[in-house]
Amino acid sequence: MKVTxxxxxxxxxxxxxxxxxxxxxGNEQISSGRRFSRPSQDGLGYKTSLDxxxxxxxxxxxxxxxxxxxxxxxxxxNTLAQMTPIIQRAQVLAVQQASANLGxxxxxxxxxxxxxxxxxxxxxxxxxxxxxxxxxxxxxxSAAMTLDASGNALYQGNTQDRVVAITSTETLATNxxxxxxxxxxxxxxxxxxxxxxxTNDVAGIKGSINTLNAAGNAMTExxxxxxGRLSSAQIREQTFQDLQTQMDTRxxxxxxxxxxxxxxxxxxxxxALQAAYSEVSRLNxxxxxxxLR
Amino acid sequence: xxxxxxxVAASSLLTQQKALDVxxxxxxxxxxxxxxxxTAELVSAVPDHISGRDFGNGVNxxxxxxxxxxxxxxxxxxNNSLTSLAQTMQQGLSNVEATFGNLNxxxxxxxxxxxxxxxxxLANMPEDPVSRLNVKARAxxxxxxxxxxxxxxxxxxxxxxxQIPQLITQVNSLLDKIAGLNRSIQTREGSGTLAGSAxxxxxxxxxxxxxxxxxxxxxxxTSSDGGLLLQTPGGDLLVQNNTVRHLKLGAAAGSSFGKxxxxxxxxxxxxxxxxxxxxxxxxxRDNQLANYVQKLDSLATNLxxxxxxxxxxxxxxxxxxxxxxxQATGNPAGAVNADATIPFASKIVNGSFTLHVLDGPPxxxxxxxxxxITAGTTTLNQIAxxxxxxxxxxxxxxxGGHLVVNGGANRVAFTNxxxxxxxxxxxxxxFHGGSAADISVDAAVGSDPGRIATAVANTTTSAxxxxxxxMALSILGLRDKAVSVDGSTAGSPVQRAATLxxxxxxxxxxxxxxxxxxxxxxxxxxxxxQSISGVNTDEELVKMMQFQRAYEAxxxxxxxxxxxxxxxxxxxx
Numbered sequence: 017m018k019v020t021x022x023x024x025x026x027x028x029x030x031x032x033x034x035x036x037x038x039x040x041x042g043n044e045q046i047s048s049g050r051r052f053s054r055p056s057q058d059g060l061g062y063k064t065s066l067d068x069x070x071x072x073x074x075x076x077x078x079x080x081x082x083x084x085x086x087x088x089x090x091x092x093x094n095t096l097a098q099m100t101p102i103i104q105r106a107q108v109l110a111v112q113q114a115s116a117n118l119g120x121x122x123x124x125x126x127x128x129x130x131x132x133x134x135x136x137x138x139x140x141x142x143x144x145x146x147x148x149x150x151x152x153x154x155x156x157x158s159a160a161m162t163l164d165a166s167g168n169a170l171y172q173g174n175t176q177d178r179v180v181a182i183t184s185t186e187t188l189a190t191n192x193x194x195x196x197x198x199x200x201x202x203x204x205x206x207x208x209x210x211x212x213x214x215t216n217d218v219a220g221i222k223g224s225i226n227t228l229n230a231a232g233n234a235m236t237e238x239x240x241x242x243x244g245r246l247s248s249a250q251i252r253e254q255t256f257q258d259l260q261t262q263m264d265t266r267x268x269x270x271x272x273x274x275x276x277x278x279x280x281x282x283x284x285x286x287x288a289l290q291a292a293y294s295e296v297s298r299l300n301x302x303x304x305x306x307x308l309r
Numbered sequence: 310x311x312x313x314x315x316x317v318a319a320s321s322l323l324t325q326q327k328a329l330d331v332x333x334x335x336x337x338x339x340x341x342x343x344x345x346x347x348t349a350e351l352v353s354a355v356p357d358h359i360s361g362r363d364f365g366n367g368v369n370x371x372x373x374x375x376x377x378x379x380x381x382x383x384x385x386x387x388n389n390s391l392t393s394l395a396q397t398m399q400q401g402l403s404n405v406e407a408t409f410g411n412l413n414x415x416x417x418x419x420x421x422x423x424x425x426x427x428x429x430x431l432a433n434m435p436e437d438p439v440s441r442l443n444v445k446a447r448a449x450x451x452x453x454x455x456x457x458x459x460x461x462x463x464x465x466x467x468x469x470x471x472q473i474p475q476l477i478t479q480v481n482s483l484l485d486k487i488a489g490l491n492r493s494i495q496t497r498e499g500s501g502t503l504a505g506s507a508x509x510x511x512x513x514x515x516x517x518x519x520x521x522x523x524x525x526x527x528x529x530x531t532s533s534d535g536g537l538l539l540q541t542p543g544g545d546l547l548v549q550n551n552t553v554r555h556l557k558l559g560a561a562a563g564s565s566f567g568k569x570x571x572x573x574x575x576x577x578x579x580x581x582x583x584x585x586x587x588x589x590x591x592x593x594r595d596n597q598l599a600n601y602v603q604k605l606d607s608l609a610t611n612l613x614x615x616x617x618x619x620x621x622x623x624x625x626x627x628x629x630x631x632x633x634x635x636q637a638t639g640n641p642a643g644a645v646n647a648d649a650t651i652p653f654a655s656k657i658v659n660g661s662f663t664l665h666v667l668d669g670p671p672x673x674x675x676x677x678x679x680x681x682i683t684a685g686t687t688t689l690n691q692i693a694x695x696x697x698x699x700x701x702x703x704x705x706x707x708x709g710g711h712l713v714v715n716g717g718a719n720r721v722a723f724t725n726x727x728x729x730x731x732x733x734x735x736x737x738x739x740f741h742g743g744s745a746a747d748i749s750v751d752a753a754v755g756s757d758p759g760r761i762a763t764a765v766a767n768t769t770t771s772a773x774x775x776x777x778x779x780m781a782l783s784i785l786g787l788r789d790k791a792v793s794v795d796g797s798t799a800g801s802p803v804q805r806a807a808t809l810x811x812x813x814x815x816x817x818x819x820x821x822x823x824x825x826x827x828x829x830x831x832x833x834x835x836x837x838x839q840s841i842s843g844v845n846t847d848e849e850l851v852k853m854m855q856f857q858r859a860y861e862a863x864x865x866x867x868x869x870x871x872x873x874x875x876x877x878x879x880x881x882x
């Protein structure tokens with residue numbers, strides 16, 4: 017095959033162009049730390065990157081949502097836990113006032129304290145969280161609970177739970193409603209004690225010891241249930257954190273460039289490029305013209 | 310006989326000189342694109358037959374032949390055309406790359422993710438006004454990005470289209486040039502012995518055809534009289550000898566672009582999309598870019614309708630007492646699903662929506678009143694009448710064709726629209742528009758984020774709880790839900806956006822790969838051509854020395870003959 021000077025120059029030019037492309041690609045990969053940055057560099061790989069980012073965004077939002085859920089559940093648990101000593105104090109009062117040695121004056125005085133305990137319980141039932149009643153369900157326009165003229169507790173909220181979206185399809189109920197039987201038992205038993213003390217009804221006082229005991233147990237169970245939900249949210253949070261780490265690793269494996277490999281390729285290309293440049297200048301002296309003097 | 314020697318030597322001098330001319334021509338054109346090396350073919354002159362013996366008459370230049378391989382030329386023409394196609398596609402696609410974003414700024418997918426993230430935050434804190442503002446802002450990001458991307462793609466389509474007439478002018482000019490060269494070659498070569506002798510003109514014609522194949526794909530047929538016929542891959546004649554058929558860009562029909570057609574007949578030229586820059590531009594304009602626009606429109610259409618379908622059945626933190634449909638009909642007495650100017654009118658089906666009027670407490674119609682719609686029958690006027698029949702609310706169709714639902718001092722809410730009427734006429738919707746071309750956040754939501762639906766009116770009591778997030782959760786459910794309202798393959802919004810970017814990436818990869826393959830083939834073919842038709846200066850210089858030596862030898866023969874003549878003349882003196 018005949019070889020012309022133009023052929024040799026063309027080959028060298030093509031080689032130089034290819035090596036310069038390798039240099040440009042390598043430099044971009046080294047500077048960005050990624051195998052590819054644009055869809056044109058790896059169409060399928062780019063989609064995988066977008067998918068991983070989509071999942072990562074979802075995970076970070078889920079962790080944020082779990083934060084909201086944990087805060088509301090934690091506040092609920094804390095508030096419910098504060099009710100237990102109040103109920104216990106009422107129980108103590110009931111046991112004391114059930115004694116036959118005490119008279120109506122002492123019992124009326126005790127009724128004042130029970131009334132105060134009732135107010136404290138009402139205040140706790142109407143606890144606000146981020147400006148909205150914590151135990152009123154989703155009807156946050158008014159207080160969760162009020163007392164009527166006879167001292168009976170009336171639930172003002174609705175029957176819809178406050179759910180938090182953990183993912184686009186998974187939700188978690190993050191509230192306790194004051195229409196729960198534990199609340200009903202607490203308020204009815206304390207009202208019964210108050211009435212019995214006011215009316216000096218010893219039998220009623222004795223009866224309220226049991227109902228207060230049952231109410232206290234119910235409230236403890238409810239508090240434990242909320243604690244269980246909180247614990248479940250924490251486990252879920254841990255799962256998402258693990259998933260987040262996995263996704264970070266996956267993204268890194270998928271996108272990250274093998275710096276050593278690219279650096280080696282760049283060095284090889286540099287050598288080839290230098291050789292090509294040297295060849296271009298050498299080619300100029302390889303002509304018969306130089307010998308026809 | 311001495312004179313005979315002189316004439317033989319003279320013929321040699323002349324012939325060697327002509328051969329040197331050919332070499333000179335080769336060296337002069339060593340860098341001329343398309344030049345084919347020429348070779349002087351020498352033959353000994355017809356001898357004189359004297360006394361039964363042949364006495365040579367020297368040497369003649371029989372022909373100057375150009376070195377060319379027709380099969381190789383044909384391969385180059387085809388490859389040239391395909392290289393140009395791939396180059397145009399790759400270049401054109403690279404020009405719109407910024408539209409699809411990159412991993413540092415992933416564009417549409419990231420914007421959609423941000424919207425659904427905001428939606429999730431709102432679902433988890435429905436009473437928070439800042440979360441509402443965030444949802445509105447993220448939705449506006451989507452509308453701006455989607456419409457911006459569409460505009461960029463449509464602009465690229467238009468820019469591509471605008472290159473076509475300019476290219477056609479170049480094609481027509483080359484066709485004229487080729488026809489002119491056909492004429493010159495036929496005139497120069499005539500017929501018979503001179504056939505194929507117009508070397509430089511043929512080189513020029515080959516170069517012109519080569520240039521033409523960079524612009525359009527052609528098939529060529531040569532004739533023995535030096536003529537050339539060019540036709541499109543679809544078999545339409547472009548040039549035959551000195552007859553030329555010019556091309557032009559036809560008028561655009563509707564929303565589609567004009568086709569390339571023949572000036573004389575107005576009939577579209579067949580097969581032009583198969584190669585050349587013109588083929589690349591047409592393919593880019595009508596396939597790739599059009600496909601991206603269509604996919605983007607589909608994404609927007611599905612997002613708008615699927616969000617609106619849900620949103621119409623919800624209510625926000627603002628107690629809305631009056632709704633005005635964002636879509637208007639020119640014919641309120643016609644069936645609601647028959648108005649073609651309303652993007653989603655055709656989606657209206659037999660069904661109903663529930664109207665809640667919170668005129669209490671207590672509410673007159675707890676649980677709301679169903680307004681029934683029969684597709685093809687129910688008119689906007691009838692719907693207005695049906696709504697007005699409900700206590701505490703009136704409805705009418707205003708002069709502009711909008712349905713206005715007015716509860717006076719009463720809060721009005723809708724639920725459970727199984728007919729799609731509310732979504733189609735954009736009553737209590739989140740988005741406005743029908744595609745990427747006109748998508749925007751509903752004006753009412755834009756001016757009052759409190760209208761972003763998060764809650765749903767109770768189906769029994771019509772009560773609306775401030776912290777209810779039922780609707781926000783439903784809309785959030787669209788994040789990863791594959792939906793299709795336009796007959797396209799079902800996909801979630803993020804999936805659609807990622808597929809769009811990925812499709813683009815694969816298109817570029819295909820074009821780049823094709824370009825790389827074609828360039829490598831072009832390089833190989835060019836090497837082969839150089840090997841056959843290229844000029845090697847060293848080789849030419851060696852040949853030059855050969856002819857120079859022959860020339861010098863012939864001169865020596867003349868000198869010797871002259872001395873011989875001198876000797877003869879000396880005898881006479």
